[in-house]
Amino acid sequence: MSETLSGESIPQLSGYSEAELDQAFAAISSEVAASAAALATPESVEAFRLQWLGRKQGRLKAISDAWLKSAPVEAKKLIGQRFNVLKAEIEQQLENAGNASASSALEIDVIDISLPGTGAKPGAEHPLVKTLNELVAIFARMGYSVGVGPEVETDFYNFESLNFPPGHPARDTQDTLVVAAQEQKPLRERLLMRTHTSPVQIRTMEQQPPPVRIVIPGKVHRNDAADATHSPIFHQIEGLCVDTNITFSDLKGTLDHAMKELFGSSVKTRFFPSFFPFTEPSADVQISCPFCGGKGCRKCKHSGWIELLGCGMVDPAVFGFVQEKQPAYDPKKISGFAFGMGIDRIAMMKYGISDIGLLYSGDVRFLEQFA
Ligand code: PHE
Numbered sequence: 624m625s626e627t628l629s630g631e632s633i634p635q636l637s638g639y640s641e642a643e644l645d646q647a648f649a650a651i652s653s654e655v656a657a658s659a660a661a662l663a664t665p666e667s668v669e670a671f672r673l674q675w676l677g678r679k680q681g682r683l684k685a686i687s688d689a690w691l692k693s694a695p696v697e698a699k700k701l702i703g704q705r706f707n708v709l710k711a712e713i714e715q716q717l718e719n720a721g722n723a724s725a726s727s728a729l730e731i732d733v734i735d736i737s738l739p740g741t742g743a744k745p746g747a748e749h750p751l752v753k754t755l756n757e758l759v760a761i762f763a764r765m766g767y768s769v770g771v772g773p774e775v776e777t778d779f780y781n782f783e784s785l786n787f788p789p790g791h792p793a794r795d796t797q798d799t800l801v802v803a804a805q806e807q808k809p810l811r812e813r814l815l816m817r818t819h820t821s822p823v824q825i826r827t828m829e830q831q832p833p834p835v836r837i838v839i840p841g842k843v844h845r846n847d848a849a850d851a852t853h854s855p856i857f858h859q860i861e862g863l864c865v866d867t868n869i870t871f872s873d874l875k876g877t878l879d880h881a882m883k884e885l886f887g888s889s890v891k892t893r894f895f896p897s898f899f900p901f902t903e904p905s906a907d908v909q910i911s912c913p914f915c916g917g918k919g920c921r922k923c924k925h926s927g928w929i930e931l932l933g934c935g936m937v938d939p940a941v942f943g944f945v946q947e948k949q950p951a952y953d954p955k956k957i958s959g960f961a962f963g964m965g966i967d968r969i970a971m972m973k974y975g976i977s978d979i980g981l982l983y984s985g986d987v988r989f990l991e992q993f994a
Pocket of ligand 1: 818819820821861862899902933934935961962963964
């Protein structure tokens with residue numbers, strides 16, 4: 624209330640006798656007590672302090688202006704004494720109220736030290752990343768370095784340079800999403816979501832002369848309907864080794880060793896003839912079932928073997944495409960092998976995950992199990 628802050632609301636003194644002064648000060652004193660009655664919050668205490676002790680607009684200053692300054696000299700002492708008593712009363716009220724509001728604030732903020740702590744929850748590696756890192760580490764120990772390449776790829780790198788010519792039926796096995804409205808571009812420049820990590824074989828060889836030993840983990844895309852074992856987005860790890868005198872037995876030894884590292888030393892491998900446009904000869908690799916040791920169980924569909932990856936010797940035609948930029952890849956002087964495997968399938972086998980969709984669900988209840 625702004626009037627209570629102004630000098631006008633101070634009543635005139637009726638006289639300067641002690642009785643008259645006592646009465647006038649008693650009225651102000653009961654005003655102090657009334658306005659101090661409900662000081663619960665620090666804000667209201669501060670408002671009270673300003674109301675009474677404010678240097679410019681405070682009521683005490685107004686009283687001093689109205690009563691003390693204009694008083695006859697002989698009354699000044701009597702008024703001054705009462706004035707000091709009043710001031711002390713106000714300060715006492717402030718002190719009481721300050722303590723009270725401070726202690727009520729303490730009650731609100733009080734810390735219950737018997738409550739359990741809020742421990743920091745450390746993150747955990749996603750099972751796919753875990754498997755990916757394990758695979759990379761196995762090949763790193765054999766001297767392989769790690770490469771990456773773009774997920775949005777050109778037709779040239781994803782297909783043509785890997786010996787899938789335009790219209791080749793092998794393209795039908797790797798249908799994918801294509802970027803729209805590129806009809807005006809030559810086919811080899813058109814963009815699509817890569818269907819495998821193999822384009823990074825070409826990109827790597829274009830960047831460096833032989834020898835090459837590299838693994839390339841990454842995300843790939845295919846027009847596959849999602850079910851328990853298929854996802855339109857999944858992960859592969861590619862391997863490429865090019866040097867002088869690289870033979871099919873190097874390929875067999877490398878993959879056999881990698882599978883033993885991954886699944887245990889009792890796991891066996893076997894190679895079957897297969898076809899990929901960019902390897903010749905090509906093979907599919909099976910491992911003996913790590914769950915039943917090859918006796919036959921549900922996991923290996925009672926065959927004792929599980930198919931895990933594709934591989935082969937780099938086709939000379941692939942070196943031909945690379946030679947446009949790196950002539951050192953002369954198929955008469957060097958040779959190499961390549962392999963590719965699905966990281967999701969391996970993660971599912973290792974951790975007993977029955978639905979590939981769980982890897983992409985982001986469901987914390989699933990992911991927590993790997994913490
Ligand atoms: N890129 C092939 C696929 O996705 C796998 C593969 C890689 C086969 C390297 C041979 C050599 O099916």
